[in-house]
Amino acid sequence: MNYNDFMETYYGFPVAGEPIPSNNNVVLDSPDEGFLKGNMFKNTYEPYKNYQYMRLNPINEKEKLLYEISKYSFATHDLNLYLDLYQNDNSILMLFNDYRKKTNDLINEYETKFGPMTISTDDEKGIPFKWASNSFPWGGNMNV
Amino acid sequence: MFSYQKRLMYPINIKKKDLKMAKYLVTQYGGPNGELNAALRYLNQRYTMPDNKGKALLNDIGTEELSHVEMLQTMIYQLTKDASVEELIKAGIGSNYTEHGMSFFPTDSFGVPYQATFESTGDVLADLYEDMAAEQKARTVYENLIDMTNDPDILGPLLWLRQREIVHFNLFKELLEHYKSNLK
Numbered sequence: 001m002n003y004n005d006f007m008e009t010y011y012g013f014p015v016a017g018e019p020i021p022s023n024n025n026v027v028l029d030s031p032d033e034g035f036l037k038g039n040m041f042k043n044t045y046e047p048y049k050n051y052q053y054m055r056l057n058p059i060n061e062k063e064k065l066l067y068e069i070s071k072y073s074f075a076t077h078d079l080n081l082y083l084d085l086y087q088n089d090n091s092i093l094m095l096f097n098d099y100r101k102k103t104n105d106l107i108n109e110y111e112t113k114f115g116p117m118t119i120s121t122d123d124e125k126g127i128p129f130k131w132a133s134n135s136f137p138w139g140g141n142m143n144v
Numbered sequence: 145m146f147s148y149q150k151r152l153m154y155p156i157n158i159k160k161k162d163l164k165m166a167k168y169l170v171t172q173y174g175g176p177n178g179e180l181n182a183a184l185r186y187l188n189q190r191y192t193m194p195d196n197k198g199k200a201l202l203n204d205i206g207t208e209e210l211s212h213v214e215m216l217q218t219m220i221y222q223l224t225k226d227a228s229v230e231e232l233i234k235a236g237i238g239s240n241y242t243e244h245g246m247s248f249f250p251t252d253s254f255g256v257p258y259q260a261t262f263e264s265t266g267d268v269l270a271d272l273y274e275d276m277a278a279e280q281k282a283r284t285v286y287e288n289l290i291d292m293t294n295d296p297d298i299l300g301p302l303l304w305l306r307q308r309e310i311v312h313f314n315l316f317k318e319l320l321e322h323y324k325s326n327l328k
Binding site (some may be wrong): 035036038039040041044045046048051053054056066067069070074077079080081082084085087116117118119122131134135136137138 | 147148149150151152153154155184197200201204205208213214217218221283286287290296300303304305306307308310311314315318319
């Protein structure tokens with residue numbers, strides 16, 4: 001029995017399944033607000049009691065760049081989760097691609113200026129091995 | 145495979161030592177509703193999801209939970225790093241020092257070591273109901289933790305992590321509805 005037959009027999013539908021239609025209830029937030037809230041989907045945001053989500057105040061160029069990376073990377077990730085379910089939502093996919101490209105460009109800019117954020121960076125030129133010599137993210141100061 | 149980025153998913157800059165809060169919020173690292181349990185639960189369940197929507201969602205949320213584990217570790221590190229042994233004893237986490245020094249150990253807030261208490265049944269509906277319940281329980285624990293502090297440096301990440309539980313709950317619910325209407 002091949003995999004698709006197995007899925008048909010035991011789950012009642014083949015592995016590809018039917019595409020879930022677009023979710024028409026989606027109202028997207030901006031990467032700025034979505035990141036701070038922890039939720040890119042305005043219509044599902046649920047605050048706790050009267051708590052306001054925190055504002056972040058990056059103070060120097062390094063922190064500001066890291067903040068931009070965090071925002072666009074988060075927006076990309078939250079749309080990624082949505083697209084896992086709604087694979088045929090072209091408008092969200094286009095936005096996902098915009099945010100993904102923006103994130104990658106920002107990470108490249110960061111790595112050129114401040115050293116590797118990823119081990120796959122092209123910026124590792126000459127000793128010392130920068131990956132192991134620049135800071136780790138748990139030390140505070142926007143974690144840079 | 146997983147690869148590492150040298151940054152946190154959401155920034156953590158706790159400036160004030162708070163050993164009591166470290167003792168309480170360790171449960172979201174190593175407790176039954178904690179991030180470690182969530183990561184393993186989803187990364188286990190992804191193998192028995194019946195289609196690629198389920199595999200993708202469980203894989204990607206499981207991966208995100210690993211980044212939440214790192215956030216909890218960072219919070220514990222920053223809350224405890226300047227503590228003296230005397231202060232640890234006074235805050236009720238002297239026994240962590242006995243076994244682990246200033247290093248971490250995943251436990252709940254009572255100090256009970258991490259156990260793989262999650263349910264993976266291999267039944268897709270049962271697993272997704274479990275996941276939805278787990279996200280709700282984790283949301284509640286974050287709310288209880290939020291009630292226990294006034295420090296904005298702690299509240300920021302806790303509010304953010306709580307919101308992620310809501311986002312994941314909604315996605316699991318949508319995946320469940322998809323399977324319910326497609327399963328014969």
